[in-house]
Structure formats: structure tokens, C-alpha cells
Amino acid sequence: MQRHTRLAALAGGAALLLGVTACAPGAGTPENAPSGGAISTDISEVGEMTLTVWDQEVRGGQNEEIERLNAAFEEKYPNITIERVSQAFEDLNTTLRLALTDKDAPDVVQANNGRNTMGAFVEAGQLRPLDDYADAYGWLERYSPSVLQYSTYSEDAAVFGDGNLYGLPQMGEVVGVFYSKSKLEGLGLEVPGTWDEFDAALAAAKEAGEIPLQLGNIEQWPAGHVFGPLQGAYVDPESITSLGLGNPGASWTTPENEAAAAALQGWVDSGYFNDGVNGTDYDDAWQALADGQGVFLLGGSWLSADLEDAMGEDVGFFVPATESGSVATTGGTSLPFAITSAAENTDVAAAYIDFLTSDDAMDIIVETGNLPVNRTAELAPSSGVLADVFAVFGEVTTDGDLLPYLDYATPTAGETLGRALQGLLAGEMTPTAFTEQLEADYSEFVAANE
Amino acid sequence: MSDPVVGVTDRRASRRSGRSRAAWVPLAYLAPAALLYGAFLLFPLGRAAQFSFFEWDGLGQSTFVGFGNYIALVQDEQLREAFLHAFVLIFFYAVLPLAIGLLLAALLTRAQVRGLGFFRTIIFLPQVIAMVVVAVTWRQIYAPDGPLNGFLRAIGLGDLARPWLGDYTFTLPAVGLIGSWVSLGLVTVLLMAGMSRIPPELYESARIDGAGPFQEFFAITLPSVRGEITVALTLTIVAALKTFDLIYVTTSGGPGTSTTVPSYEVYRRAFQLGEVGAATAVGVALTIVVFAINFVVNRIGDKK
Numbered sequence: 103m104q105r106h107t108r109l110a111a112l113a114g115g116a117a118l119l120l121g122v123t124a125c126a127p128g129a130g131t132p133e134n135a136p137s138g139g140a141i142s143t144d145i146s147e148v149g150e151m152t153l154t155v156w157d158q159e160v161r162g163g164q165n166e167e168i169e170r171l172n173a174a175f176e177e178k179y180p181n182i183t184i185e186r187v188s189q190a191f192e193d194l195n196t197t198l199r200l201a202l203t204d205k206d207a208p209d210v211v212q213a214n215n216g217r218n219t220m221g222a223f224v225e226a227g228q229l230r231p232l233d234d235y236a237d238a239y240g241w242l243e244r245y246s247p248s249v250l251q252y253s254t255y256s257e258d259a260a261v262f263g264d265g266n267l268y269g270l271p272q273m274g275e276v277v278g279v280f281y282s283k284s285k286l287e288g289l290g291l292e293v294p295g296t297w298d299e300f301d302a303a304l305a306a307a308k309e310a311g312e313i314p315l316q317l318g319n320i321e322q323w324p325a326g327h328v329f330g331p332l333q334g335a336y337v338d339p340e341s342i343t344s345l346g347l348g349n350p351g352a353s354w355t356t357p358e359n360e361a362a363a364a365a366l367q368g369w370v371d372s373g374y375f376n377d378g379v380n381g382t383d384y385d386d387a388w389q390a391l392a393d394g395q396g397v398f399l400l401g402g403s404w405l406s407a408d409l410e411d412a413m414g415e416d417v418g419f420f421v422p423a424t425e426s427g428s429v430a431t432t433g434g435t436s437l438p439f440a441i442t443s444a445a446e447n448t449d450v451a452a453a454y455i456d457f458l459t460s461d462d463a464m465d466i467i468v469e470t471g472n473l474p475v476n477r478t479a480e481l482a483p484s485s486g487v488l489a490d491v492f493a494v495f496g497e498v499t500t501d502g503d504l505l506p507y508l509d510y511a512t513p514t515a516g517e518t519l520g521r522a523l524q525g526l527l528a529g530e531m532t533p534t535a536f537t538e539q540l541e542a543d544y545s546e547f548v549a550a551n552e
Numbered sequence: 553m554s555d556p557v558v559g560v561t562d563r564r565a566s567r568r569s570g571r572s573r574a575a576w577v578p579l580a581y582l583a584p585a586a587l588l589y590g591a592f593l594l595f596p597l598g599r600a601a602q603f604s605f606f607e608w609d610g611l612g613q614s615t616f617v618g619f620g621n622y623i624a625l626v627q628d629e630q631l632r633e634a635f636l637h638a639f640v641l642i643f644f645y646a647v648l649p650l651a652i653g654l655l656l657a658a659l660l661t662r663a664q665v666r667g668l669g670f671f672r673t674i675i676f677l678p679q680v681i682a683m684v685v686v687a688v689t690w691r692q693i694y695a696p697d698g699p700l701n702g703f704l705r706a707i708g709l710g711d712l713a714r715p716w717l718g719d720y721t722f723t724l725p726a727v728g729l730i731g732s733w734v735s736l737g738l739v740t741v742l743l744m745a746g747m748s749r750i751p752p753e754l755y756e757s758a759r760i761d762g763a764g765p766f767q768e769f770f771a772i773t774l775p776s777v778r779g780e781i782t783v784a785l786t787l788t789i790v791a792a793l794k795t796f797d798l799i800y801v802t803t804s805g806g807p808g809t810s811t812t813v814p815s816y817e818v819y820r821r822a823f824q825l826g827e828v829g830a831a832t833a834v835g836v837a838l839t840i841v842v843f844a845i846n847f848v849v850n851r852i853g854d855k856k
Binding site for chain 2: 126127195196199200202203218222223225226227228319320321322376377378379380381382383386513514517520521524525528530
């Protein structure tokens with residue numbers, strides 16, 4: 103009898119559960135709000151309002167930059183209060199999905215450019231196209247097209263790099279080679295101007311008993327920032343851009359891509375890297391360079407502040423030129439600020455984004471030790487590694503080619519690339535198998551989009 | 553014909569109403585706990601099970617796909633690999649600590665060590681430290697220039713030094729041994745508690761019969777802690793199968809796919825790939841596997 107009561111209670115509970123959960127997941131999602139209404143760039147008359155902004159600029163100089171700009175914005179528009187929600191990159195990426203579909207969704211968010219973040223949000227109609235505001239504020243004159251393409255999608259998100267504008271970035275990023283000036287001098291070498299000279303420098307460093315290249319790849323993604331610039335030396339920029347943006351018309355299984363993969367594996371076979379790259383932390387690798395172990399390190403411009411703190415004037419930054427004489431390397435922008443479909447007042451949100459990315463804001467971005475996406479050459483410091491970084495970014499965005507991060511391509515590209523690169527570096531995978539694996543990821547995604 | 557039937561129903565009805573008041577009392581006591589349990593455990597579990605029948609990216613509309621996610625799950629080679637890794641981890645989390653724990657507990661209880669409480673605390677310590685802290689610490693220990701490789705080189709075994717968390721062959725065992733280190737404390741303390749309950753007379757009479765330490769161990773100690781072994785195995789096997797934090801912090805499933813585990817796949821699918829339906833299907837499948845294995849362990853453990 104007791105057993106029956108228990109069963110009945112369980113059955114009742116189960117029935118209750120089913121009743122409560124009858125609605126399908128995602129059923130309550132609002133459709134994309136029509137954005138036809140008139141827009142205004144004057145927000146001083148909108149009345150008291152709170153603008154909720156989610157960003158990920160939590161590190162020292164970046165946090166300071168946002169805080170200063172927010173304060174200046176509130177001073178300019180006393181009727182607007184900014185409610186800032188700031189969290190680390192990984193945390194923002196994992197929580198944004200759920201937050202966007204919430205009825206209290208933030209007004210302005212920093213959404214990563216790639217297919218699995220901004221692309222997915224555009225496809226689901228969670229972000230508002232900004233083209234009307236771009237015309238009103240003159241954003242197309244402010245930004246170079248090679249920068250804006252990274253926050254541009256077609257309305258159904260099938261095409262990346264063309265279509266509507268969905269966000270504006272504040273800062274630039276470029277991947278290149280950090281080096282120790284004293285080590286290079288000790289080897290009797292000039293700063294390599296081409297990839298051939300770079301290869302020769304690596305061989306000379308090895309010969310002299312130095313660790314030519316530092317790399318920590320336990321996290322899987324760091325090797326992507328070694329492969330990216332190297333790929334730029336072998337493959338034409340248009341193909342890399344198609345592959346990186348996940349747009350049709352390119353292929354991974356080409357002799358050029360294979361040659362790039364073989365070159366990377368060649369560096370391993372020649373003993374140019376530190377021992378056990380796949381088991382070394384990313385942070386340990388650049389700290390090793392700072393500690394005087396190793397000559398070169400391929401990495402992003404975001405490392406320059408930390409490296410300068412540790413190495414002072416000893417650290418430099420360059421990108422070898424391709425055979426055609428121009429510079430092509432991986433890079434892009436910081437995470438673009440976008441307006442959600444749920445934004446209460448898009449005029450206010452757009453004014454905020456305009457303010458964050460204005461020419462005046464670039465000054466504050468430089469003052470806080472960051473690389474501004476616009477006016478880069480003009481604001482470059484006269485010395486130090488940041489002078490090198492500013493010069494390279496200016497050169498790549500004006501005369502050279504800024505190549506997209508390869509993990510933008512598909513929702514799974516980051517992982518496929520990371521795992522394949524670990525295999526390539528460990529000698530578990532041939533260059534042919536490497537390109538085939540990436541081609542499978544790319545072509546499956548492209549086919550599904552057609 | 554109808555009379556007795558009426559009589560029976562009447563009697564049943566009266567008995568039921570008499571009982572119903574008494575039956576309400578325990579239910580009322582249970583209600584607060586049951587409500588909490590229902591709201592925070594059964595409801596999410598039910599929702600997860602429901603989600604697993606949909607294809608949903610976490611953003612837009614969902615599509616009902618029936619058992620589609622489960623069929624895809626069975627066909628997914630990468631997922632089968634992840635479950636295989638979880639089973640390997642059972643050896644490191646459960647079997648290995650049990651073997652060492654039995655030995656340690658037997659030694660510690662029989663030898664009447666001074667400062668037993670101190671040793672017990674030391675052994676139990678890994679269990680108390682947050683797994684993320686454990687993982688970060690071991691990541692340093694296993695680093696190419698870390699203490700472990702330094703030690704190997706110092707004693708002339710430099711050939712064995714390797715990037716422990718970046719080696720296609722050795723990373724899974726290396727991660728597994730962290731799990732062994734964590735589980736060992738729990739298992740040993742549980743077994744020590746069990747062994748201290750064994751009446752000393754049993755050992756005395758065994759010794760009079762001429763039994764050595766090994767015979768004592770297998771004839772008296774081992775059978776007496778059968779219950780504790782079952783509990784230890786249940787806890788450690790669950791821990792092995794739901795390993796997430798350790799993998800997330802140490803290897804992210806790498807190098808390549810050599811240390812992926814089901815819980816990590818759940819996270820990856822739900823938050824990185826935006827496949828909420830597929831992720832919950834993996835979660836539900838993992839729950840079923842955990843229940844099934846522990847059902848078997850407890851059935852064997854309960855048999856006398």
C-alpha cells in the first residue's frame with residue numbers, strides 16, 4: 103500500500119512535469135523587430151533612460167578606456183545612464199546566447215565576429231542592422247572597408263563580409279613576430295624582411311643553440327596564430343579570406359595550403375620550437391621569451407603591453423613580407439559593439455556606439471595603451487614595441503592584406519583547426535590530412551548554406 | 553450477487569478514508585524537501601529530457617526531431633570516443649584508488665600509527681580542494697619544464713620526460729592519475745572507517761588458527777568492508793563519468809581529441825556550437841549510463 107502511494111506520487115509528479123514543460127524550447131523568441139522607423143542622431147531630448155551595455159573589456163588598459171568613455175558619454179548626455187555589465191571573453195561568449203533571448207536583453211553587446219557568435223545572432227534576428235545609422239553618422243568614411251567586412255553579414259547570415267553592417271569595433275589586432283633585439287643582435291642578424299630571411303634567421307638561431315621559436319599550444323588555438331601569418335606567405339589573400347569567412351569559392355585542398363602546412367611541420371622537424379609545444383601553456387611561452395629563452399614568438403598585438411612591461415626596449419615586432427613585397431597577416435578588430443533587436447531606444451544605442459568609436463575616442467584608446475582601429479598611423483607612439491605594432495597595423499590595413507582569423511569560418515572551425523594543428527605539430531597528421539580535415543569542415547558548412 | 557461486492561467496496565472505501573488522514577502527515581513533512589528537489593532537480597531534468605527531442609540553437613525557433621538527436625549521437629564517432637575515454641577514467645578514478653586505498657587503509661588501521669588523525673587528514677585533503685585548483689596545480693606539475701620532468705631528469709630518467717598534457721599516448725593516463733590522486737583520500741577514509749568496526753576478536757581467533765597477514769586480509773578485512781567498497785565505487789564511478797572541470801582546465805579535450813569526455817561534449821555542444829538539443833541528448837545518455845553502471849555495482853555489492 104505504501105509502495106502504491108509512492109508510485110502515485112511519482113506518477114503525479116511526472117504528469118505535472120510534462121504539463122509544465124509542454125511548450126517547446128525557443129517558442130517565446132520574438133521575431134526581428136521592424137527597423138523601418140525614422141532615426142535620429144540627436145538624443146539629448148529622449149528623456150531619462152538607462153542603456154544596458156555588455157562588454158568584455160576587463161583587462162587593465164581596456165577596462166580603463168571603457169570607463170573613461172562611459173563617464174564622458176554620461177557627462178555629455180546627463181539624461182542617459184549607462185549600466186555596464188562586464189565579463190571575461192569566455193564568459194560573455196557563453197552567456198550572451200541566453201541573454202539575447204531574454205525579455206530583459208541588453209541594448210548594446212560586444213559580439214565576436216565569427217559565424218558561431220555574430221553570424222548565429224544575425225541568423226536568429228537578434229541584432230539590428232546599422233546601415234541607416236552608418237549613413238547618418240558617416241561610419242563608412244571613418245572605417246576602412248577591410249575592417250568593416252568583419253562585422254558585415256547578409257540578412258540570413260549565409261554570406262559573411264558582405265551585406266548589412268551589424269557592429270563597430272574600437273581597436274585593431276594584428277598577428278606578427280615578436281623578437282628579442284639583443285638575441286637577434288647576438289646572432290649578428292638584421293630584422294628579417296622576408297619569409298626567406300626569417301627562415302634563415304630561425305636556422306641561424308638553432309645553429310647557435312638558441313630556441314628559435316617559442317610556442318605554447320596546450321589551449322589548441324595559439325598555433326592558429328602561427329599558421330595564419332605563414333599561410334599568408336603561401337596562399338593568395340582572396341582565397342584565405344573566403345576560407346576564413348566561410349564563404350563559397352575557395353578550397354583548403356590546394357598545393358599552396360599544403361605547402362603552408364608542410365612549412366609549419368618543417369619548423370617542428372628542424373627543431374625550431376621549444377620542446378613539447380602541445381603541452382606548454384600559452385602564457386608560459388611568451389613569458390619564456392620575456393625571460394630570455396628564445397629569439398622569436400608569433401603572437402597577437404595584444405601581447406605587446408605585457409611583453410614591453412617585462413622586456414622594456416628589448417622587444418620588437420615585425421611581419422615578414424610576402425614574395426610580392428606586400429604584407430599579409432592574420433588580424434582584425436576587437437569585438438564589435440552591436441545593437442540588439444530588443445534595444446529599447448536604438449537612437450541612444452547608436453549614439454553610444456558612435457561615441458565609443460569616434461575620432462576623439464581613439465585618443466583615449468591610445469592613452470590607455472591600446473591599438474586604435476582608426477587614425478592608427480597618426481597616433482603611433484615614437485618608440486617602443488607599440489610603435490612597431492602601430493606601424494605594422496597601419497601598413498597591413500592600408501597597403502597590405504588583413505587576413506581573417508581562420509576560426510571565423512564555421513561554428514566548428516576553431517575546434518577543427520585547433521585539433522588539426524595539434525596533430526600537425528605532433529607529427530600525428532600529414533599536411534595533406536591537415537588540409538583535408540579543414541576542407542571537410544569548410545565544404546560541409548558552405549554546402550549547408552547554399 | 554451484488555451485495556457482497558457493495559460490501560467490499562464500502563469496506564475498502566472506509567479503510568481508505570481512515571488511512572488517508574494518516575497518509576497525509578508524512579507527505580506534509582516531505583513537501584518542503586520534495587518541492588525543492590522537484591524545482592531544482594526534477595524540473596531541470598525533465599526540461600533537459602524534453603530539449604533532447606528538439607533541434608535548437610539556443611536562439612531561434614526549435615524543431616521537433618523525435619529521437620533524431622539520439623540517433624545522431626549513436627552514429628557520432630567522436631562521441632563514442634568520448635565515452636570510451638570516460639570508461640578509461642573509471643579505472644583511474646575508481647579501480648586504482650580502491651586497490652591502493654585497501655592497502656593503505658589496512659596498513660593504517662592495523663599498524664595503530666601514532667597521529668592517525670593527521671595522516672587521515674593528509675590523505676583526505678585532495679577531496680576538499682576545488683577541482684579547478686587541483687587541475688591548475690597539476691597542469692604546472694605536468695608542464696614540459698615542470699617539477700615532474702625535472703625530477704625524472706634529476707634521477708637520470710630524462711628519456712621518460714615528456715609534455716605530459718600534450719602527448720597523444722600519455723595525456724589520458726596523466727589526467728586519469730590526477731583523478732586517482734583525488735579519489736584516493738575518499739576511498740581510504742571510507743575503508744578505514746569500515747575496517748575500524750571489525751571486532752579485534754576476529755583477527756585474534758584467525759591468528760590462533762594460524763592465519764598470516766594476507767589470509768587475514770582476504771578472509772576477514774575484505775569481506776567486512778564490502779558495503780564501504782560499494783559506496784566508494786559508486787561515488788568514484790560517478791565522479792569519473794561526469795568529469796568535466798579537470799578536462800576543461802587541463803587539456804580542453806586535447807591534444808587532438810585524445811582526452812574528450814561526455815560532459816565536456818555537453819558543454820561544447822551547448823555553449824560553443826549552439827546545439828542545445830544534441831547537448832541535452834548527450835547529457836541524458838550520460839545520466840542513463842551513470843545509473844546503469846551504478847545499478848550493477850550496487851546489485852553486486854549487495855549480494856552476500
